[in-house]
Amino acid sequence: MSAAATRATGRRGPRRDDASEKLAWHLDAGVGAAAILLISIGVVMSYSTTAPLDMEVTIPPLFRQHLLALGVGLAAMTLAMWVPMRAWQRLALPIWAVSVVMLAMTHAFGIEANGAQRWLDLGVRFQPVEIAKFATLLVVAAAVAPRDGRNDLSNRRAGVALGLFTMPPVLLLLFQPDLGNAVLLFGLTALLLVVAGRPLRQLFVPAAVAGAFVAIYVSTNDYARRRVDGFLDPWAEWQDAGFQLVQSFVAFGQGGATGVGLGNGRQKLDYLFGAHTDFVLSLVAEELGLVGVLLVLLTFAALLIAGCRVALRATDRFGLLLAFAMTTLLTVPAILNGAVVMGLVPTKGLTLPFLSYGGTSLVMCCVTLGVLLGVGRQTPADRRTTRDARTDWI
Secondary structure, eight states, X not given: OOHHHHHHHXXXXXXXXXHXXXXXHHHHHHHHHHHHHHXXXXXXXXXXXXXXXXXXXXXXXHHHHHHHHHHHHHHHHHHHHTSOHHHHHHHHXXXXXXXXXXXXXXXXXXXXXXXXXXXXXXXXXXXXXHHHHHHHHHHHHHHHSOSSSOOXXXXXXXXXXXXXXXXXXXXXXXXXXXXXHHHHHHHHHHHHHXXXXXXXXXXXXXXXXXXXXXXXXXXXXXXXXXXXXXXXXXXXXXXXXXXXXXXXXXXXXXXXXXXXXXXXXXXXXXXXXXXXXXXXXXXXXXXXXXXXXXXXXXXXXHHHHHHHHXXXXXXXXXXXXXXXXXXXXXXXXXHHHHHHHTTSSOXXXXXXXXXXXXXXXXXXXXHHHHHHHHHHHTSOTXXXXXXXXXHHHO
């Protein structure tokens, strides 16, 4: 049979579809496998870090809450995975508006703890910032996705995405104060605009303005300034602002290559404050050593690669931007959290996705994962290969 006849009869069609299906399964399985491993490590470390807080019970209350949040998160993930991408595009603005209202409510009558007002109690205590980060990236992806077939990102749409949708939650976060999540949200939005087609050089001015604003904010805000001082010279501030970072260094030093053994860490015994939350990676270093830390970081790297490849396989611009936004929302905070506990950047209130204790964070990580898996699931069976999609969309 000639090549023309082969093309006419479509004999090659099923083979290409089968290869495409195998590619999709492989990429989605990569995302799922990385997430399962991170969730499993999170369950183990949650028990290890919370058990000493209540030795009189078999199942610590905080660990029970972690399992409850995980159950809710997995149910939400399953639901999010089956929501059509077009529904996410239509719901993006209402979800964002609700999240901004909740941030404003937090500023008005939120619960204050550890010098920050970041929690809201509406029958259930939660952190609106976790919802706001998800909602902002969702609405930005919807706003900059082309509706007229053109791939160029206009000045107007970029300005709306960065100014109208990003700055309100960023400013509300600064009032809590939550400088870490404010900077993270601004950075993730800027990165999404670059992927959407905005030249990097055009973001230099907004980045410079944001940098100057952060510098002024730190110099005039005692809470932020003390954290920077603790980062610059933690040993001089080891009894005050640098105490947390010094204890993190001790945890890494005690762990060595293979750790002191699961459950045998001592830093969680009132030395490292909040070891089960923002500094859980320090406990991984102490109990599982360098091997455990590398396992966690490499798993996040695998999730980043697999998530980006799912984005590249998307058949439309919104699917690409949505998958990329969800991937960065799961992995960039992990990079920053690792940098914090290792003393590479100032201490911030950023959780380690899937591992840190925190119901809102865990549930929203699962929702984010569900959206990412949903993008891969909703790619048609006759989709093109990753290389074809990259040629068309980037």
